[in-house]
Amino acid sequence: MSIPQTRRPAPTLEAVAAEAGVSRSTVSRVVNNSSQVSPEVLATVSAAIEKLNYIPNRAARSLANRQTMAIALVVPEETTRFFGDPYFAAIVHGITMGLQESDYVLNLQLAGATSPSPKTMRYLLGGNVDGALVVSHHSGDHFLSSLDETIPVVFGGRPLRPAEEHSYYIDVDNAAAAAKGVDHLIALGRTRIATIAGPADMPAGIDRTEGWRRSLVAAGLATDLIAYGDFSMVSGARSMRELLDRAPDLDAVFVASDLMATGAVSVLRERGLSIPGDVAVMGFDDSPAAIGGDIQLTTVHQPSIEMGQKMAETLLALLRGETPERVCIMETRIVQRESA
């Protein structure tokens, strides 16, 4: 753009064929590394490709074989939240790693927390991508069903019914993981254990709350201390204030995400309460947020990067026509640090 230069047209298959003295079909076979090419021809064609620095035209290829070689990353979430939570960073990191070796490109589709724009819908449903990866879906995301019926889709986290019966997804056992976290708090001798829960319209929110409740019930403890956040730091702070006002005697809090936990921690300090002395805090995710603040968070680790990678791999398998496992549940574990 800046430095003027004569734009020589990019070499085509035709040019390579001429250079190598073979037909276009043959060059095409080489490019798509078909097995039925003789070694000698393969060599000369490869040389010609190299020499001309040939790069296949994506549009022409798509038109001919009806594949777009593009994958949509659909995020039914506000940009602010998407980028504000390190958890997403890890997922996307994993996704890009998983796509690294493939020829697919990733199209970012920020759908907004409500329903996506007509433009996004047309894009997704209009045959512009071969598959989709969806992350952070809410129960109101009905459009996802139509998506799921049109192209291969892999979800990050169990989709809500009725989609869950047939959808592909990667997840952890959120309820069990949360229960494990609360068990740890109980083992510490805590008896007044609150929770800052995630949204009640998201599986991760619902299931972690369920795990918290299950663990408390099993231990014969009260399950009245619950406040709902939206996974953001600010909502974590707000919820903590609310809980403290309601129950000044609480001695532990299980928080459904590390980011909310950092918000909770700041309120605890503000009130002059010691951690974990007065109140033990258990986070969830083991994202960078757990170790960024002034107190290292004890938390439930979930392998976010690996989950993203697995999402990509599963979709890639689906696109190859293979039949990968429909659901993949990954391991979680408690990472003990300072807060509990």
Add this chain to the structure above:
Amino acid sequence: MSIPQTRRPAPTLEAVAAEAGVSRSTVSRVVNNSSQVSPEVLATVSAAIEKLNYIPNRAARSLANRQTMAIALVVPEETTRFFGDPYFAAIVHGITMGLQESDYVLNLQLAGATSPSPKTMRYLLGGNVDGALVVSHHSGDHFLSSLDETIPVVFGGRPLRPAEEHSYYIDVDNAAAAAKGVDHLIALGRTRIATIAGPADMPAGIDRTEGWRRSLVAAGLATDLIAYGDFSMVSGARSMRELLDRAPDLDAVFVASDLMATGAVSVLRERGLSIPGDVAVMGFDDSPAAIGGDIQLTTVHQPSIEMGQKMAETLLALLRGETPERVCIMETRIVQRESA
């Protein structure tokens, strides 16, 4: 994918033409809203498009008119940092807003802090996108020059020389903005003012440091207290510790990003220092990080969302063949909250 259904082929231009009783050329003109179509024909064709729910095939269109209708978002940065900083959230938010009404899609290209993969290079340079938006570039990003020579590029933040002489970019006057922030600290009566600077290989890092220095020099104060971070929370904490160890008497710190400032704040608390009583803290960005913690950060506001939007608009103008302003410098201002 899930619910089996006979996949009826998507309607083509041909089908619409048949339905409307006109030629393909005419339908094409309507789709591309060419002015030379009679009102009646326009009406019937539109009806046919509506009836068949026709969506143009992107690949075919690209092949014919040599436009990809795709824009790359290039981030020469580690995923972790990209997603960890709310500043990027704002920029991308703005970019998606700016692209909303256009027909362009955004391709995410995480290039990694070092040079991009061959795959990314081939993608970017191989005619797969019509233009690129680049954010967070370092001085070592030489590949960006080749990009800039191949397709229209708009930078978020002044690119380093020699690119800056001809490149398009949106930025703030970082030096002046930083000086303004430090002036505020001086007006508060602070005399021992440190800085936690950004990377010395990034324009935003360099210029803000320069502004800090300029302001101190003008006031006849010492400029020896400087520590370098990488814009992350962790590096902010590390730098704060370092500064405190070197100069226990410092009474203010100008931090080149809010995220680093939150790290600094946690260290200040850890050492039992009051904010702003003992140490005043001035951040930069006015991102969500400034208000997420337990103390509301006084900071230098830059209009990140608007900057992203402006980036998108500038690139769109370039793609339309227009000649937008080559450089756009946006306003900053001090937002006074609790920390200074």
Add this chain to the structure above:
DNA sequence: CTGAAAGCGCTTACAG
């Protein structure tokens, strides 16, 4: 193993 030919679904001069 290799090539000739048709076709993917559009756009765009060129006539009229």
Add this chain to the structure above:
DNA sequence: CTGAAAGCGCTTACAG
């Protein structure tokens, strides 16, 4: 204002 025709750069049966 409208249509016939060529062409964009590939892939893919179909022959051989």
